[in-house]
Amino acid sequence: MVKNRLLHLFLSGFVLILFIGCGEKKKELPLEQSTSESGIQYATGFTIKKNTDFTEIEVTSAWPGAKKSFTYALVPREKMPSMTLPRDAYDAIIATPVQRMVVTSTTHIPSLEALGVLNTVVGFPNTDLISSEEARKLVEDGQIKELGTNENINTEMVLELNPEVVIGFGINDTNKAYSTVQQSGIAVVYNGDWVEQTPLGKAEWIKFFAPFFQKEEEADRIFSEIETAYTDAKILAQQATEKPTVLTGGLYKDVWYVAGGKSWMAQFLTDANADYIWSETENTGSIGLSLEAVLEKGQQADFWFNPSSHTTYEEVKLANAHYQQFKAFSKKNIFSNAIEKGDKGGLIFYELAPQRPDLVLKDLIHILHPDLLPDYKPHFFKPLR
Structure with missing residues (x-):
């Protein structure tokens, strides 16, 4: 009896020790924890919550x-072995700081470069589109591998590169390549920076990238500097005594696409103290019009921005003889964001401008109100040759 009792006590103690030991190794995290909202002021497509032990990012507008x-749950790498999150509550659980990442849009590059983590990028679809000098060097050195196109990304190469996360760009949720990548155990995280319609809203997506690298404070500082520079430029523009009228876009086949009145470009023009002639429209994207409709409303516009992809007056004239009827053509007041290109032909504007709206606004102020920024050298918008 004594022997059996001792054996029972021994086994009970062993089970208790085992239970305590397992409890120390795994920490069940409830969904309801002490949380705090991260300060997102302008972006509407994502939110960040700082929980006690991890960060939660919710992307609400991955595409229009x-x-x-x-x-997505972002967990410090050292905490991953000791905690368990309910996997059905998250689309991906990712250890931070991330060491290997694939990105799929050139708009992702400037944020990573500003945060000093561009060296974590191991793959990109259509690397010729990248204009950043630092990123181009990584491409040339073979660190950033070519992955085909975003619509048909080379999944075999992605699996071979074995990134911890793919930052996806999509117009819907039907990208089969992303599904294949996810099924292999690699996290796919959607980024919707391109859906934002305000200049500072787009720029604030640098805060989306920051938690992947535990760089939140740095992202806050960088964005604050951009916000201040943009606000100062906007205030400066209000000193202009005149509001020049502005026309945008050009013909694609038989349709002229102008920027909608609630679009990103229209907001820039408003903040630059210009009179954009389609500002009253509610469109957040472009508006398709006939040449006759644009001539009727925009023939006397003082300035014309982004005449399709044309970069010279000769190209504009050859594209359509009716372009010569516009006052901005005869006065040589046409400016394009398609002139400045990277080494492989990628448009610098579409890569860098979303993250640096302050530079875009200063470009426009210099063009529209030259007396306000007389010595400024534009970064994106250049006069047609």
């Missing part, structure tokens, strides 16, 4: 009209 939101 997205009905599904995506939630």
Whole structure:
């Protein structure tokens, strides 16, 4: 009896020790924890919550009209072995700081470069589109591998590179390549920076990237500097005594696409104290019009921005003889963001401008109100040759 009792006590103690030991190794995290909202002021497509032990990012606008939101848990690498998160509550659980990443849009590059983590990028679809000098060097050195196109990304190469996360860019949720990548155990995280319609809203997506690298404070500082520079330029523009009228876009086949009145470009023009002639429209994207409709409303516009992809007056004239009827053509007041290109032909504007709206606004102020920024050298908008 004594022997059996001792054996029972021994086994009970062993089970208790085992239970305590397992409890120390794994920490069940409830969904309801002490949380704090990160200060997102302008962006509307994502939110960040700082939980006690991890960061939660929710992307609510991965593409225009997205009905599904995506939630990601970012857990410090050293805490990953000792905690368990309910996997059905998150679209991906990722250890931070991330060491290997694939990105899929050139708009992702400037944020990573500003945060000093561009060296974590191991793959990109259509690397010729990249204009950043630092990123181009990484491409040439073979660190950033070519992955085909975003619509048909080379999944075999992605699996071979074995990134911890792919930052996806999509117009919907039907990218089969992303599904293949996810099924292999690699996290796919959607980024919707391109859906934002305000200049500072787009720029604030640097805060989306920061938690992946535990760089939140640095992202806050960088964005604050951009916000201040943009606000100062906007205030400066209000000193202009005249509001020049502005026309945008050009013909594609038989349709002239102008920027909608609630679009990113229209907001820049408003903040630059210009009279954009389609500012009263509610469109957040472009508006398709006939040449006759644009001539009727925009023939006397003082300035014309982004005449399709044309970069010289000769190209404009050859594209359509009716272009010569516009006052901005005869006065040589046409400016394009398609002139400045990277080494492989990528447009610098579409890569860098979303993250540096302060530079875009200063470009426009210099062009529209030259007396306000007389010695400024534009970064993106250049006069047609």
